[in-house]
Amino acid sequence: MTEKLFKSAAPARNRRFVGEAVLRAEDQELLQGRGGFLPDLAAPNTAEICIVRSAAPHAIVRAIRKERALASPGVIAILPAEDFDLVDDVLPCMDMIPGTLDVRQRVIAKDRVRYVGQAVALVVAENRYLAEDAAALVEIEYESLPAVMDHMTAMNPGSPLLYPELGTNIVYQVTQRDGNAFFSAGEGDLVIHKRFEFHRQTAVPLETRGVTAKLIDNGERLHVESCTQLPQVLRTVLAGAFGIDLKKVRVTAPRLGGGFGCKEMVYPEEILVPAVARKLQRPVRWLEDWREHFASATHTREATPKQSWPATVRLSDFVSRVGRTLARRTALLATRRSLPWAQWCAALTAFRTWTQRCFPWSRTRRR
């Protein structure tokens, strides 16, 4: 098997694979330009989708007028939130820690938009050019609400609330301890204080995101192709969103043109585009462009302190003279934005520094 998959540069009788250069099996197709990335694969009769996204950071959607857009050539449908009847329209969150307020995102904005780039309506047309034409004609009436640009301001009393029904912008506060949290430096120990600030950033793979969806097996099953690093999770979420059996959903992830983590979550478009295919009974695809990617793909936690609060990550390390970390105290403040797939990850995990010592080989059992 290995022989078939990998070509070794070494003569056959000397092949070891470990410790020698091995040629990758996928290189041939990639180098010939036959990589089979999602934009390269399109079923016949595929309609294209352009998503009308919120231009406002925070606003009430008063009205969506689609008459002019519907009259645009090649338009098949204009679909705002009310046209999607999903069994479950809540996007999953990877780490809903007990005590966290539930601010999980809905797949499409209903009456309120909460960030620039949030999907408000989907325009389906015969091709992308016509879909973009029509998208420009969709009229959305916004009633602007005050927006907050950083998490320091968001915490202030009286700050505009993103979810008024919750009464606060602070979603989660916790203090974690593991080991001796009151460790004090001994003689000869070194204490290092450091502050870190992170600006917001996003992954920007060369290949942006994209989703295609079509019905297969005489319309019995749904086949979704997505630029995703989580096809299995997406399959489960799709079955739940449509209230159908898992066996009725097939999800495939073609070769990815880079992901860097930003394709490792379930996005609104991955539910909305298949919903359109089911509604219209026609293959559809949506390809994100780079400009769109900056607004609609996930960003990292932003951390830019504006006031005198200890910087976003404040770290105190107690280090022994031989360079071993003895204890660590961390204070962290982070924004989780409006796409709460992963809220905190490892950033908020207290850990025993003693267990960080690592003996990679000593426990390896040889047979």
Add this chain to the structure above:
Amino acid sequence: MTAPDPGPQKMVWDDSNESRTALNVTVNGKQVQTLVADRLLLSDFLRDHLGLTALKVACGEGACGACTIVIDGELARSCTLLAVQTDGAEILTLEGLNAPQGLNHVQQLFQQHHALQCGYCTPGWLMSVYSMIKRSIHPDSAEVGQYLSGHICRCTGYRNIWTAIRRALGATNDDPVSGKE
């Protein structure tokens, strides 16, 4: 919120509004005669109409180099050109450089030196290497760096690509910086 949705309306694509122009081009040695919408991008024409999907569209504004092709012997970004602008031109895409079987020499060098990872930017690089070879650029000349600057690779890193390109240009050593083996 709005008037009741009339539901999805299946419409025949009426393209009478779309201004179209006759286009005559040679693509990878083959004559193509067709009518294209004036606003059709060259990259979309090649990928969607002719099925030449080796070139990739990434930034869509000519910065990343993934859509690089050769038009009349010159490197060009197909994502910022209109198809109609190439009337009468000779276009070469990666499909035109592929060996009948397996990999061509430059592709082999890219594989051997691990000059690709996800492979999305690779077709663009290969077109630039073709152009460099055509111009007999010396592997250690500063021009190599200028060509490199025309492409964005997000995963492999440029050093392996540089090594493979230098080899393709005839270098007998692997280290692009010191020139040592």
